[in-house]
Amino acid sequence: GAGVSQTPSNKVTEKGKYVELRCDPISGHTALYWYRQSLGQGPEFLIYFQGTGAADDSGLPNDRFFAVRPEGSVSTLKIQRTERGDSAVYLCASSPSLVLKDNEQFFGPGTRLTVL
Amino acid sequence: GNSVTQMEGPVTLSEEAFLTINCTYTATGYPSLFWYVQYPGEGLQLLLKATKADDKGSNKGFEATYRKETTSFHLEKGSVQVSDSAVYFCALSDNTDKLIFGTGTRLQVFP
Numbered sequence: 394g395a396g397v398s399q400t401p402s403n404k405v406t407e408k409g410k411y412v413e414l415r416c417d418p419i420s421g422h423t424a425l426y427w428y429r430q431s432l433g434q435g436p437e438f439l440i441y442f443q444g445t446g447a448a449d450d451s452g453l454p455n456d457r458f459f460a461v462r463p464e465g466s467v468s469t470l471k472i473q474r475t476e477r478g479d480s481a482v483y484l485c486a487s488s489p490s491l492v493l494k495d496n497e498q499f500f501g502p503g504t505r506l507t508v509l
Numbered sequence: 510g511n512s513v514t515q516m517e518g519p520v521t522l523s524e525e526a527f528l529t530i531n532c533t534y535t536a537t538g539y540p541s542l543f544w545y546v547q548y549p550g551e552g553l554q555l556l557l558k559a560t561k562a563d564d565k566g567s568n569k570g571f572e573a574t575y576r577k578e579t580t581s582f583h584l585e586k587g588s589v590q591v592s593d594s595a596v597y598f599c600a601l602s603d604n605t606d607k608l609i610f611g612t613g614t615r616l617q618v619f620p
Contacts, residue, residue: 396552397552424606426606426607428608433612434612434613435600435610435611435612435613436553436608437610438609441607448606449605449606449607452607484553486553488606496606497555497558498608499555500545501552502551
């Protein structure tokens, strides 16, 4: 079956531009997560959704970052006025349930964002 | 706050050698513990997990035991293969659903 997909796989943009990163979770998964992985580091939590609503956005670094999941399936991470420090791999994960803390999260291949 | 510390890599081994990758954690309460693996060119995959103290997670010959007394979850394998070359991440999940990862340990296995 299809796993989590993310588009684009690579995105190069200029400082100050706006970017959107898309995540298609596994069908039927209610929970969706965004993480950011900088070079040589582990993934860092950004935000997670229960259905359509953002249940926890405590990991978003500042108000330039925003994410939506309007129909409870596909999610878009939006970054305004990009900065060079935003360069990283952005990972999306989905999980079948939002209840159990030990549910497996299934990760997508990531979008590598480079801000010049 | 909650955190995970794992040994720095790279870890370089010959095929059939014994592997240990150390992982310790800091958390309030009773977190669940995970090992994720990232093979070259692929996304993160769950390798194994343990949800309570003294549980042992195992998969593909890898094992890790949840040790509350030492706050550790060390990854072990008795005989590594070249195909095990990857980056391994230790992670915890507390009362929320988010994962907190360590920095990752690169394993390189040579024939």
